[in-house]
Amino acid sequence: MTEAVPDTRWFYLCTKDDLAAPNAFVTTRVGAVPLVAQNLKGRVVAFRNVCTHRFAVIHGEASGCGPLRCPYHGWTFDADGVPVGLPFNPTDFQLDAEGRRRLALNPASLARCGRLVFVRVATEGPTLEEQLGRGLFARLAVLSEAFSRSGGPVEAGDVDEGWERFETANLRVALRPGHALRLEALPPPGADERFARTGIFLAAHTDMDRPA
Numbered sequence: 346m347t348e349a350v351p352d353t354r355w356f357y358l359c360t361k362d363d364l365a366a367p368n369a370f371v372t373t374r375v376g377a378v379p380l381v382a383q384n385l386k387g388r389v390v391a392f393r394n395v396c397t398h399r400f401a402v403i404h405g406e407a408s409g410c411g412p413l414r415c416p417y418h419g420w421t422f423d424a425d426g427v428p429v430g431l432p433f434n435p436t437d438f439q440l441d442a443e444g445r446r447r448l449a450l451n452p453a454s455l456a457r458c459g460r461l462v463f464v465r466v467a468t469e470g471p472t473l474e475e476q477l478g479r480g481l482f483a484r485l486a487v488l489s490e491a492f493s494r495s496g497g498p499v500e501a502g503d504v505d506e507g508w509e510r511f512e513t514a515n516l517r518v519a520l521r522p523g524h525a526l527r528l529e530a531l532p533p534p535g536a537d538e539r540f541a542r543t544g545i546f547l548a549a550h551t552d553m554d555r556p557a
């Protein structure tokens with residue numbers, strides 16, 4: 346899709362735990378549009394990961410923890426996307442409050458399904474539940490809450506006939522009931538492999554936790 350028609354598809358980004366810490370961020374790319382979701386003073390918000398001053402990419406890493414600060418001239422943005430820290434503003438940029446508001450970051454959309462966080466480029470469009478379908482949305486929400494402990498690696502080759510598998514959005518889901526949930530997020534269209542993510546989550550209590 347072109348910039349004239351913002352992409353309305355939702356893509357899985359991470360779990361809410363990945364964005365729980367102050368200043369935690371996770372990035373992705375949809376087509377040519379870099380996106381970032383970040384915890385800013387307790388608010389988890391999503392923007393285009395592009396500075397509105399000279400269009401530098403703000404966060405170059407796939408994930409991390411740090412202020413929403415452009416590396417080029419050091420502008421720092423708040424949870425509304427407004428630049429609030431501008432080094433040398435009185436001499437170099439001379440932006441008053443209205444000028445800074447006009448240079449707010451372009452918002453993106455963020456939605457949750459249980460503990461799973463999805464983002465998209467467009468600010469308008471079908472809801473995440475509408476895209477996934479009500480039944481699948483409800484099931485993913487329940488599964489994400491039921492499998493809440495991070496686990497060790499389970500490779501795709503280890504997912505055998507004992508696992509249920511299904512796919513939605515950019516997610517490949519593998520479920521071993523009562524034991525583990527494997528979420529493999531494929532990079533959205535246009536994104537490279539560094540935006541692929543795989544998470545293993547264990548049931549709150551598995552059969553292996555019970556004494557023999």
Ligand code: FES
Nearest residue numbers: 396398399415418
């Ligand atoms: S390009 Fe981002 S602050 Fe100048």
